[in-house]
Amino acid sequence: MTIDPWRITGQAEIDSYVGSRVELAVLLANCLTATSAHGRHVAPPRSGDERLAAITAQSAAGRSPGTLTAADADQLAGIAADLRPAFGAGERILEVAAQLNHLLVRHGAVPNLHGDSDRPLVLAFHRADSSLVDAWAADMGTALAMVIGVGQAARLGACQADRCCLVFFDTTRNASRRFCDLSCQNRAKATAYRARRRA
Numbered sequence: 001m002t003i004d005p006w007r008i009t010g011q012a013e014i015d016s017y018v019g020s021r022v023e024l025a026v027l028l029a030n031c032l033t034a035t036s037a038h039g040r041h042v043a044p045p046r047s048g049d050e051r052l053a054a055i056t057a058q059s060a061a062g063r064s065p066g067t068l069t070a071a072d073a074d075q076l077a078g079i080a081a082d083l084r085p086a087f088g089a090g091e092r093i094l095e096v097a098a099q100l101n102h103l104l105v106r107h108g109a110v111p112n113l114h115g116d117s118d119r120p121l122v123l124a125f126h127r128a129d130s131s132l133v134d135a136w137a138a139d140m141g142t143a144l145a146m147v148i149g150v151g152q153a154a155r156l157g158a159c160q161a162d163r164c165c166l167v168f169f170d171t172t173r174n175a176s177r178r179f180c181d182l183s184c185q186n187r188a189k190a191t192a193y194r195a196r197r198r199a
């Protein structure tokens, strides 16, 4: 069950942009920085080419990486590592907010209306002449900050199953999602069941 996006930020018009940037942060954190997934150890990509391939593989589902280079992919790995703590932050939220604020300054985040006579105006969070990496970082950082800033930090989730550090954007009605997907949910259930049987 998903909720109407406006329930998250209260502003329907900016939601598809903000939501897509939160999802981009999820995608990059998972494909560039995860060290475990679904109960298994995974090795994050280490070279620019490997990172670019990982992003491109994930992006096949909709987002075109455009003119992304291996050097860009290396920088995005660092940004993804900076954004990752925003997911499942819990008690660390003040520390996370300070880190996000630094990232927004570092990448020149600024509200900026993009568009022209052929395209409707959209509020982005980077200058039109930003580098692609700065633009992605500013947009993702602002989107995460907006979710946190409307009291919805709990929607930036981290999988609670054993040996899985994948993150996700929880759009369930009551922000109750605990796992990255059904396989981890079933695995955690089975673990809890075995623990009860032993007890």
Ligand SMILES: [Zn+2]
Pocket (backbone or CB within 6 Å): 037, 038, 159, 160, 161, 164, 165, 166, 179, 180, 181, 184
């Ligand atoms: Zn998981």
